[in-house]
Amino acid sequence: MNNSTLLTSYISNLKIDLIMADYNLCSTDWMDLGYTPDYSKFYFICEGEGWLKIGEQEYYPKPGELYLMPEGVKQSYSCISSQPFRKYWCHFSVKAGDMNLFKILELSHICSSVDREIVKEMFSSIVFHAKSSEIYAQLLAKSKLMELFAYYLSKLDLNEITLKNLTTVEKLTKILNHIEANIEQNITVHELAEIAHMHPNSFIRLFKKQLGVPPIQYITRKKIEKAKELLTATTSTISEIAMQLGFSDLFYFSKQFKKNAGLTPTDFRKQMQILHFE
Template sequence: MDHRALLTSYLSNLKVDLLMADYNQCTTRWRDLDYTPDYSKFYYICGGEGWLKIGDKEYYPQPGELILMPEGVKQSYSCISERPFLKYWCHFSAKVGEINLFRVLELNHVCIPENPAAVEAAFQGITGSTQSDAVYAPLLGKSRLLELIAHYVMNHKLDEISYKNLGAARKLTAVLDYIAANIEHNITIHDLAEIAHMHPNYFMRLFKQQIGVPPIQYITRQKIDKAKDLLATTSGSVSEIADQLGFGDLFYFSRQFKKHAGLAPTEFRKQETGGVKP
């Protein structure tokens, strides 16, 4: 089963909230056992020693390692020497729709970033934003947190990422594959529910929970992405492209295109083919 489309959809619809962050040396009293946080954590170890337990797995992280401690999982930590951790850390939430990302995806808890300088820069931006009273600081913090999550995911091969609800993942993968293969046709909720072997009402709830947007909105986005490609690479008229993608009303197509792309179809084509820029 190819998870690429499903993973892309999860990540493109990800919403994050940054709760707390800092860079400091833990004290020798740094310790907590068997607690289950309702937020996720990243640690980036810069020096020292310590012990972590995430679920039933124990770790002794080394400098240069990035650790994910997902919400809803029993955890423990403690200092184990006179050289406690020196680390960047942040508390955050990451959701797709109403579901926590790490209740959907199973990722390794520890990775060694391929670009440690970029990870440290992201943490510096995150900690700086939490210490700033500028009105734009929360927005900058979220953007750097998304960057940090991207670095974490990038350090995993696709076959290293698994899905906790494999049944739902299989159904949604089949649905997304069908949408991609039939994007030039009219696709109904009934069609998709049949592929997933679900009642349409239950299917719509599951799709929005897992993907973050309703099925029709997702289909429209995919049609607009296809329209962008056709406008940039073919000579078909806007009307022909709208018809090809199943938009019966040219005005509706143009309105949806501008809503998602920020430009009218003709303006988009001019920009992509070397015409005037907006």
Template sequence: MNHKTLLTNHLSNLQVDLFMVNYNRCGTDWRDLDYTPDYSKFYFICEGEGWLKIGNQEYYPTPGQLFLMPERTTQSYSAINDRPFLKYWCHFSAKVGGINLFQILKFPHFCEVDDPKLVQETFNSILTYAKSGEVYAHMMAKSKLLELLSHYIMNLDLSQISYVNVPAKDKMSEILTYIDSNIEENISVHDLAQIVYMHPNYFIRFFKQQIGVPPIHYITGKKIDKAKELLTCSPSTVTAIAEHLGFSDLYYFSRQFKKHTGMNPTEYRKQTTVLTSP
């Protein structure tokens, strides 16, 4: 399985939470050294000068740069003259399967933003929703934070994103490739655990930590994706498609299909036929 596909699997189950957001100018006394926060940070520099240290790397950010400072990484910052930063910033968490995203993936600490206005608008939306008392506001703030993280990734070359634990990455690549290649079979947790020489109970925890959902949930989702493709592109009956994908019980297949798509297979086929008709 290639790097892009594996990244997509990880990021599609990403969950974020927003703790704090603001837009202000730092004071000339803005300074803290060698602290390790339990939250991640974005800094989007608009004006001014300053100094950051993330892990062992030092930076002098410039306007238009978006900095990512991962949680549980030792950091320092300081103003360096009488023109301190004017910046947007937020504190947040990002997790996959309950695990800190930055314990799984290593990102560059900053990117040059192609569209600064778009990033400013996204931050302003986060600010607006964070200050709102509406019942939906926190949900909207989180969705905009996810959008901001997406902008960050869009401004990177994917080769800049690496895995913290390469052996775990290699195991997941082997597992997901096996699932894709054998999606028409009855794939069990025991089968997958044997591929990577793990006890099934440990394997279930490992898979969920890496991908964000249990392995059976993931496999079922992949089977339903394949069923949607076959219902759209092949003349096979619903019963034949269910059997082809390893569902011996047509009722169970229909129930799982509706759970994932909101309609049963026959309804789905009719709907897609209408949509694809000339």
């Protein structure tokens, strides 16, 4: 698999969640130094002056420029004159499958070759729907954010997109594909470690560092996702579904299901049936 193919694979599986968005005039005391957010940000500068630092790079954004500030990277910002920024902005998280995208890719922080009207329309729509109380509004806001992210990527040259830790990424991709394809089996850490050609202890540390949870917890979560599908789409009993997914203990299955889904399997199925007939 070459870099271009792998890059396409990750981008095509992006999951984006909008946290908040707005359009406003910054105050003259707008400033924060040396913080590391656990969310990513887009800034679209409409007017004014200011200063940003993303990692070790400093910027003095100009109107019409779109900035990406990725999560997990130390950042600073401040107003630098009596003419602060007026900007659109949003906070969001983005993953490729189950991996934080910015653990996989390093992207250019600035995109200056954008069409101002196109970006303004996208951001205006994101902000409008993010503030709406309509039941479908958050979905529309998320779809517009996905469109904005795709637009940002489309304006970058390939040399402005760098795959990080390529060997690790390919290894984890192979592991996640194996879990997905064998979710009904009893998948063990030793089995996954062998596929990765690693000692089990080293594999567990790597997996948790990249995905945020130990492999067994990840597998259990995936099994519960599959159980939700089976409870919704089949008439199999809860016991049959538990056995199908490798849970020999029905009580343990129900406990894990409620922990992950917030409902017991029985209540979840009832809820899905109610929604289906409404």
